[in-house]
Amino acid sequence: MSDVHRIFGAEVSPYSIKVRSYFRFKGIPHEWIIRSSATQEEFEKYAKLPLIPVVVTPTGEGLQDSTPIIETLEAQFPDPTIHPPDPVAAFVSALLEEFGDEWGNKWMFHYRWARDADCRSAGGRIARTMMPGLEDAQYEGMSAGIVERMKSRVGFVGSSEQTAPQIEQSFKDGLAQLERHLADRAYLFGATPAFGDFGMWGQLYNAWTDPTAGAIIEADAPNVKGWLERMLDPKAEGDFESWSTLEPTLAPFLEQQVAALFLPWSVANADAIAGGSEEFSVELASGTWTQKPQKYHARSLGKLRERYAAVADRSVLDSVLEKTGCLRWIAVI
Ligand SMILES: N[C@@H](CCC(=O)N[C@@H](CS)C(=O)NCC(=O)O)C(=O)O
Incomplete structure (x- = not known):
């Protein structure tokens, strides 16, 4: 059986890269899978909530929520520890x-999401991550939609x-x-x-x-x-x-x-x-x-x-x- 964990995530997701950095530090074999239209179906098999990251264990269990993910793995892979002895x-x-x-x-x-320059930058990167392989012009509309949605969510x-x-x-x-x-x-x-x-x-x-x-x-x-x-x-x-x-x-x-x-x-x-x-x-x-x-x-x-x-x-x-x-x-x- 493979010993590889799979991480569904994205560079623009702080919780995803947090978990990936943890895997790298621990030396736990893993595959980084960008969550996009191409991987959505596979993602949905394991995600209880539509949130990234999702870690799929070698036995096919889907784990979510970066803090419990790290705690679960830390119990299985104690060395090198991330907890100071003091x-x-x-x-x-x-x-x-x-x-x-x-x-x-x-x-x-x-x-x-507070200023136009930042919205344009992040909206563009998220659109390109989610729907790879489109024409440049198509990203503009998508990016504008993402920005509008995210700006409406900052209050959360x-x-x-x-x-x-x-x-x-x-x-x-x-x-x-x-x-x-x-x-x-x-x-x-x-x-x-x-x-x-x-x-x-x-x-x-x-x-x-x-x-x-x-x-x-x-x-x-x-x-x-x-x-x-x-x-x-x-x-x-x-x-x-x-x-x-x-x-x-x-x-x-x-x-x-x-x-x-x-x-x-x-x-x-x-x-x-x-x-x-x-x-x-x-x-x-x-x-x-x-x-x-x-x-x-x-x-x-x-x-x-x-x-x-x-x-x-x-x-x-x-x-x-x-x-x-x-x-x-x-x-x-
Ligand atoms: N508490 C969760 C938060 C995860 C979360 O908020 N993920 C965001 C991205 S950073 C997300 O997946 N948003 C919906 C989406 O990208 O479709 C964790 O620590 O993993």
């Missing part, structure tokens, strides 16, 4: 994985006139913080990639391929750019660090991005789902944020809290989370 670094890595998927996605998605991740300046400021501040953190290390948690790298990377790499966000990265963040390139095919170049050496440059990101913006948003979103609200408003450090709740993210906050509850000795972790302002959002007694 329990504080390991939890912060899981927190950044979640941040990347949920808040990093707002950065990427907002910038991709919370991008609006009210939140646009907050998302863009968070992207620029977060980038500056990561730039300092990556000044003297290959990956976010040391010399080998961690769970958190994969979640953050899929989104930021895609942002880099778009004109506006890409120009900001090119101009202001050479260290982040090096990491974006490295993460395409990440390699263990040494060991993980422990929290003590990561803290000076990673704590500011936890304070100003994770605790000040993402976690209060995530908790307000989960509360709105639990209360059956159509819309919620929350006061973030960056201002008032109003949107319709996102179902998926309430589930992933629950998973993060379970992960926190499963940490055997939380004394040091709690002091780090307390100091950075994260604890009150995560520790729900």
